Amino acid sequence: xxxxxxxxxxxxxxxxxxxxxxxxxxxxxxxxxxxxxxxxxxxxxxxxxxxxxxxxxxxxxxxxxxxxxxxxxxxxxxxxxxxxxxxxxxxxxxxxxxxxxxxxxxxxxxxxxxxxxxxxxxxxxxxxxxxxxxxxxxxxxxxxxxxxxxxxxxxxxxxxxxxxxxxxxxxxxxxxxxxxxxxxxx
Amino acid sequence: xxxxxxxxxxxxxxxxxxxxxxxxxxxxxxxxxxxxxxxxxxxxxxxxxxxxxxxxxxxxxxxxxxxxxxxxxxxxxxxxxxxxxxxxxxxxxxxxxxxxxxxxxxxxxxxxxxxxxxxxxxxxxxxxxxxx
Numbered sequence: 050x051x052x053x054x055x056x057x058x059x060x061x062x063x064x065x066x067x068x069x070x071x072x073x074x075x076x077x078x079x080x081x082x083x084x085x086x087x088x089x090x091x092x093x094x095x096x097x098x099x100x101x102x103x104x105x106x107x108x109x110x111x112x113x114x115x116x117x118x119x120x121x122x123x124x125x126x127x128x129x130x131x132x133x134x135x136x137x138x139x140x141x142x143x144x145x146x147x148x149x150x151x152x153x154x155x156x157x158x159x160x161x162x163x164x165x166x167x168x169x170x171x172x173x174x175x176x177x178x179x180x181x182x183x184x185x186x187x188x189x190x191x192x193x194x195x196x197x198x199x200x201x202x203x204x205x206x207x208x209x210x211x212x213x214x215x216x217x218x219x220x221x222x223x224x225x226x227x228x229x230x231x232x233x234x235x
Numbered sequence: 236x237x238x239x240x241x242x243x244x245x246x247x248x249x250x251x252x253x254x255x256x257x258x259x260x261x262x263x264x265x266x267x268x269x270x271x272x273x274x275x276x277x278x279x280x281x282x283x284x285x286x287x288x289x290x291x292x293x294x295x296x297x298x299x300x301x302x303x304x305x306x307x308x309x310x311x312x313x314x315x316x317x318x319x320x321x322x323x324x325x326x327x328x329x330x331x332x333x334x335x336x337x338x339x340x341x342x343x344x345x346x347x348x349x350x351x352x353x354x355x356x357x358x359x360x361x362x363x364x365x366x367x
Contacts, residue, residue, distance in 0.1 A: 075268035079245035082266070100301065100339040107266050107303050114268070129268070181350055184311045197304035 065139040066092075072121055072131040078110050085138070098231035101205040102138065102145045105228045108198040109149035110136055117151035118221060143233040144207060150225040158214055158222060165226070168203040169210045176204045205230045236287060239280050247273055248299060252280050257290060262298035270305035274313075281313060285320040285327075292326035298333070300340060307343075314347055318354040328355045335360040 060068055067085060069077075085106060089099040113134035122130040134151035153161065168176065180200045188196045203210055211227040236254045243249035248263035259281075267273040284290055295317070302310065317327045331344035341358060348356045 075246070078266075083245060096336060097338055100337075103301065104303070104339075111266070111268075111303065111305075177346070181346065184308050185315070185350075188308075197308060201304040201307075 060137075063139060064141065065137050067138040068136070070135040072133050073110060073113050073117075074129060074131050075114065078107070078114070081110075082107060095232060098145065101230040102147065105147045105202050105205050105230055106136070106138065108202050109147055109226070109228070110134070112198055113149060113151050116153070118154050118157075119152040141229070144229045145231040147228045147230065148225060150223060152217065152221045153214070153224045155216070155220060155222055158224075161224065162212075162214075164199055165210055165212055168200055171203065173204065176200055180204060202228050207231070236280075236283055239276065241276075250277060252277075252284075254284070254290075257284075257293045259293070259295040260298075261296070264301045265299060265306040266301070266303035267306070270303070270309050274306075274309040278309075278312065278316070281316055285316065285325060290325075294328050294330065296330045296332055300334075300337065302343070310347065311350070314351055314354060314356070318351055321353050321355075328357065330357050330359050332359045332361055335362060 066088065067081075069081065082103070086099070086103055089102060094102070113136070114132050117132035117134045119133035120130050121133070122128075132151070134149065136150075137148040139146050139148070168179070171179065180197060183197055183200060186196075199210075206228050208229040213225050214222045215225070216222050238254055239250065239252040241247070241250040243263045246264065246266045246268070248261050248265050251260045252258070253260075284293060295313075297310075314329065317329065321327050331347065333340035333344060335341075341360070344356075344358045348358065
């Protein structure tokens with residue numbers, strides 16, 4: 050028997066307020082987003098922090114939906130694909146942290162690193178300028194969104210975005226990205 | 236031209252284009268799965284109204300609580316389209332309506348305004364903007 054209590058306790062001791070692992074569809078994002086917003090409200094989170102957490106969460110999960118290398122689809126149907134990933138929201142040292150993880154192809158790692166590294170150390174003024182510039186540009190052909198999500202997350206972040214790649218096998222690695230946001234909770 | 240009404244969902248706003256009143260109203264939240272696809276009919280409608288010989292003025296009210304980054308790109312395209320129409324002589328006013336306590340929404344409005352030169356873009360603070 051799977052010990053769910055252990056999983057539950059582990060999340061509690063790590064101050065994880067929310068955890069999701071598995072296939073993600075747009076409908077699940079909608080439902081979870083509504084719950085997350087209520088939860089932040091009930092916790093008495095200030096509006097700026099709450100908006101920042103919500104915004105980073107949406108950009109993170111929509112990235113899984115657009116880019117995770119773990120896909121489920123039915124070739125006989127026009128239904129949307131599902132993509133698998135993990136999202137966790139927790140507190141660390143007075144801030145909210147939004148983690149997101151999914152499988153990626155090893156060959157895509159250099160490009161992902163380059164994308165994150167190009168924004169993670171920029172100051173807020175440069176990020177704002179880059180966001181506005183990119184907003185009026187055609188998205189890169191490989192991008193399913195507007196190519197703005199990462200910049201948006203960096204703008205909401207109060208610390209540089211962190212990430213890791215853990216090798217899984219010859220084809221895949223597990224990618225984790227961490228965004229710290231909000232006003233410090235005292 | 237026909238009116239266009241799209242009911243809101245959890246991730247897309249309520250949209251009402253009234254040809255008679257020369258008015259576009261968008262309210263709610265916007266984080267569709269595919270923003271370009273969702274907004275395609277709206278962009279089409281806008282294209283029609285700014286080329287309509289019987290329309291010389293037009294108001295657009297945006298009452299958006301939250302929008303994701305790909306929606307932000309679509310909104311910029313909409314405002315740029317309006318701005319080009321204004322340069323050609325059409326009267327268009329955008330009212331970016333937000334709750335006076337929603338600093339995030341106010342800031343987003345200001346960032347659009349900064350990037351526009353001739354389109355009248357008012358940031359209107361209201362009390363208690365509800366979702367939809």
